[in-house]
Amino acid sequence: MKPNLKILLIEDDDAFAYIIQRTVRKIGEEHSVRHVERISTALQELAADEFDVILTDLTLPDATKLEAIHSLQAFNRDLPVIVLTSMGSQRLSEKALQAGAQDYMVKDLVTPQLLERTLRHAIERQKVVVENTRLIAELETQQKRSEEHTSELQSHLNL
Numbered sequence: 001m002k003p004n005l006k007i008l009l010i011e012d013d014d015a016f017a018y019i020i021q022r023t024v025r026k027i028g029e030e031h032s033v034r035h036v037e038r039i040s041t042a043l044q045e046l047a048a049d050e051f052d053v054i055l056t057d058l059t060l061p062d063a064t065k066l067e068a069i070h071s072l073q074a075f076n077r078d079l080p081v082i083v084l085t086s087m088g089s090q091r092l093s094e095k096a097l098q099a100g101a102q103d104y105m106v107k108d109l110v111t112p113q114l115l116e117r118t119l120r121h122a123i124e125r126q127k128v129v130v131e132n133t134r135l136i137a138e139l140e141t142q143q144k145r146s147e148e149h150t151s152e153l154q155s156h157l158n159l
Helices: 014-027 039-048 067-075 090-099 112-157
Strands: 006-010 032-036 053-057 081-085 103-106
Touching (some): 053 067
């Protein structure tokens, strides 16, 4: 994991945001956390600065449930998103993963070790997703060229 992660924390509960910021400092004082309370503010921050990972609650003043994930994915599909969820939100957390989040953590169970592992794994998984997406696009381009070349060869043979 990078020694100086830039983390965007989207959480409307100031007390929990403080806990996350303290937990991040415990795993690496060089990591920085920018805290915002709304998706709209998060999108402004993402437009203005680069981040390595996003930690987000799913219940925010301007986004509920999966709207947060959809908005973040629409803005930047390459940035890993980790969902912060309450106990009993298992089904919603699974839907967030299907929507593009890399992982989720139950708020009451966050420890420095769990946070560090989750950050590291989410970032690495997202790198694989980005590389796979690039390779698929490259293969599709090569397939299209191959089909065009085959078509040209067939038309020359038919002359």
